[in-house]
Amino acid sequence: MREVRLAVVGVGGWGRMHAKAYAQHPSAELVAICDLDEERLNKVGDDRGVQGRYTSLDDLLGGEDIDAVSVVTPDDAHTEIVIQCAQAGKHILCEKPMARTAEECERMIAAAEENDVILMIDWHNRWNPPVYAAWQAIRNGELGDVRYIYYRLSDTVYVPLKMLPWADRTNALMFLGSHVLDTVCWLTEKRVARVTCRRREGVLKEMGVDTPDLFLTVLDFDDGAVAVIENSWILPQSAPSLIDCKLEVLGSKGAVYVDPSHSRAIAKYSEQTPHGHPDASYPDMFVSPEIHGKQLGLAVESINHFVECVRDGRQPLATGQDGLVNTRLLNAALESADNDAAPVALP
Numbered sequence: 001m002r003e004v005r006l007a008v009v010g011v012g013g014w015g016r017m018h019a020k021a022y023a024q025h026p027s028a029e030l031v032a033i034c035d036l037d038e039e040r041l042n043k044v045g046d047d048r049g050v051q052g053r054y055t056s057l058d059d060l061l062g063g064e065d066i067d068a069v070s071v072v073t074p075d076d077a078h079t080e081i082v083i084q085c086a087q088a089g090k091h092i093l094c095e096k097p098m099a100r101t102a103e104e105c106e107r108m109i110a111a112a113e114e115n116d117v118i119l120m121i122d123w124h125n126r127w128n129p130p131v132y133a134a135w136q137a138i139r140n141g142e143l144g145d146v147r148y149i150y151y152r153l154s155d156t157v158y159v160p161l162k163m164l165p166w167a168d169r170t171n172a173l174m175f176l177g178s179h180v181l182d183t184v185c186w187l188t189e190k191r192v193a194r195v196t197c198r199r200r201e202g203v204l205k206e207m208g209v210d211t212p213d214l215f216l217t218v219l220d221f222d223d224g225a226v227a228v229i230e231n232s233w234i235l236p237q238s239a240p241s242l243i244d245c246k247l248e249v250l251g252s253k254g255a256v257y258v259d260p261s262h263s264r265a266i267a268k269y270s271e272q273t274p275h276g277h278p279d280a281s282y283p284d285m286f287v288s289p290e291i292h293g294k295q296l297g298l299a300v301e302s303i304n305h306f307v308e309c310v311r312d313g314r315q316p317l318a319t320g321q322d323g324l325v326n327t328r329l330l331n332a333a334l335e336s337a338d339n340d341a342a343p344v345a346l347p
């Protein structure tokens with residue numbers, strides 16, 4: 001028997017990635033999956049050879065001998081599932097953003113602590129090779145003191161229009177900006193003193209999805225450093241990559257420029273392109289490339305890390321506390337955007 005027995009709750013687009021990662025990890029056994037959508041449940045169950053299939057979390061937790069659970073439900077449906085899994089004594093890997101409010105995050109953290117289980121948030125850019133190289137350059141002093149960060153993470157309209165049926169219950173800031181805010185905090189280890197954010201809307205509303213088009217967020221750190229963050233959901237679907245990611249870090253002694261989405265590691269031109277995702281001209285080489293049937297990439301590395309933390313009884317590199325800080329920043333940005341970009345001070 002393998003050492004860590006796991007289940008995935010929510011086996012949509014991203015939950016399938018968790019299921020795949022567990023199915024291929026040598027220390028993990030994917031024992032069960034849970035989803036409200038029975039057709040999806042059976043498709044993923046058949047693909048991964050999983051017998052335990054549940055439409056109810058109560059039945060899953062009552063019926064299976066598992067150690068840990070991935071929670072990969074929509075952005076607004078993490079909290080109660082995480083708390084129920086913690087109360088059942090299961091270690092948890094929760095997708096980002098952790099929750100909608102700091103109060104929800106605090107309840108999740110308390111449930112994990114009271115039941116002595118690991119709570120990891122899937123901030124997988126900490127496993128992104130060029131971003132990790134930037135982190136190393138900061139840590140070993142090559143860049144000196146970080147004074148400025150520019151970070152763009154945007155998607156084509158495919159994501160809110162076709163990929164996420166619940167796009168109107170979240171937004172580009174929660175979905176994409178959460179990743180960026182975590183990465184910026186992890187890179188700098190600086191404290192954010194003030195958040196300012198502008199939001200624009202109209203294009204997606206015209207297309208029938210009631211969510212903002214873009215967010216422009218400025219973080220002022222307490223030592224005077226600044227970060228500018230762009231998150232948009234209205235890149236054209238004909239763009240050569242589903243995402244557009246650019247990171248610049250300027251320090252007192254050096255700089256790093258990262259371009260994982262348009263770096264032209266591969267440029268593919270065929271009769272299918274350019275039609276946007278999934279026939280992108282610059283196919284993804286970092287997040288989830290597949291090689292000889294094996295799922296690779298940073299998406300899998302963070303999930304592997306969770307398996308190994310549960311197996312070895314270690315704390316993960318991205319915790320519920322990191323999720324709480326992130327949700328506080330997200331809410332400060334949303335509050336600023338609601339008030340015509342008035343600065344919001346962080347306590």
Ligand SMILES: NC(=O)c1ccc[n+]([C@@H]2O[C@H](COP(=O)([O-])OP(=O)(O)OC[C@H]3O[C@@H](n4cnc5c(N)ncnc54)[C@H](O)[C@@H]3O)[C@@H](O)[C@H]2O)c1
Nearest residue numbers: 010011012013014015034035036037072073074075095096
């Ligand atoms: N780390 C990343 O880069 C990344 C990428 C994509 C999505 N995500 C995150 O993963 C989560 C899921 O996103 P997705 O793209 O897979 O969405 P999705 O809509 O494709 O899948 C969500 C699934 O959850 C199921 N579900 C909803 N409520 C449920 C419940 N109460 N119990 C069981 N199943 C339930 C739905 O039926 C659906 O199959 C989101 O929080 C999203 O932000 C993260």
